[in-house]
Amino acid sequence: MKVELHLHTSRYSACAVAGPEEIIRHLITNGYEAVYITEHDACWGEWELADLAAGFPEIRIFPGIEVAMGENLSCHLLVLGTCDKIYHRLGDAREVIRLARSQGHATILAHPYRWTAAAEVLSLPELPDAVELQTSNHSPAAAKAAFQTAKRLGIAGVNTGDVHGKTFVNRFWIETDRPLTEADDIRDIIRSGGYSNCVGPQEEMI
Numbered sequence: 001m002k003v004e005l006h007l008h009t010s011r012y013s014a015c016a017v018a019g020p021e022e023i024i025r026h027l028i029t030n031g032y033e034a035v036y037i038t039e040h041d042a043c044w045g046e047w048e049l050a051d052l053a054a055g056f057p058e059i060r061i062f063p064g065i066e067v068a069m070g071e072n073l074s075c076h077l078l079v080l081g082t083c084d085k086i087y088h089r090l091g092d093a094r095e096v097i098r099l100a101r102s103q104g105h106a107t108i109l110a111h112p113y114r115w116t117a118a119a120e121v122l123s124l125p126e127l128p129d130a131v132e133l134q135t136s137n138h139s140p141a142a143a144k145a146a147f148q149t150a151k152r153l154g155i156a157g158v159n160t161g162d163v164h165g166k167t168f169v170n171r172f173w174i175e176t177d178r179p180l181t182e183a184d185d186i187r188d189i190i191r192s193g194g195y196s197n198c199v200g201p202q203e204e205m206i
């Protein structure tokens with residue numbers, strides 16, 4: 001199953017250039033079977049998401065959020081599986097990770113080497129479940145640094161599209177054979193290494 005873990009739409013992320021229907025249709029065309037919508041500091045409502053999902057039975061659409069914290073808000077954490085706006089208000093990586101863990105949601109440190117502030121998260125006693133490796137917002141050098149960090153800390157590394165429009169699709173993603181029925185199933189899949197990192201034909205695997 002081809003999965004996108006990190007996607008923005010123009011409904012709640014000002015930097016995204018495609019609306020939800022347009023981008024979901026494009027994912028389906030490219031063979032994706034599951035996606036987490038992770039808007040910047042905003043969550044889709046449960047009913048709103050169910051409404052979108054009803055129009056696209058070919059793909060599982062799960063909720064999430066990308067929370068910005070730290071210096072210049074340059075530390076970004078993905079919380080997968082939540083519709084709860086509280087994550088946006090916590091403003092502290094330790095609290096975000098702790099709450100997500102208690103609720104069974106996966107946390108992923110987004111593009112850890114895009115800027116510098118993200119590094120502080122990697123010295124916390126409770127680490128996120130994963131860091132991003134190859135994404136549309138990581139240079140190959142940054143992806144390699146993230147790979148080394150994940151290895152050193154013993155946490156997972158995942159490829160994501162960090163999708164903001166159609167041109168971000170089919171570049172970086174994960175595939176899994178495990179059942180991904182509920183949104184929170186992804187946490188076990190990530191933590192147990194039950195997935196592979198994939199890159200599109202235009203990209204080079206690090």
Ligand SMILES: [Zn+2]
Binds near residue numbers: 066076110111
């Ligand atoms: Zn980000």
Ligand SMILES: [Zn+2]
Binds near residue numbers: 008110
């Ligand atoms: Zn993002």
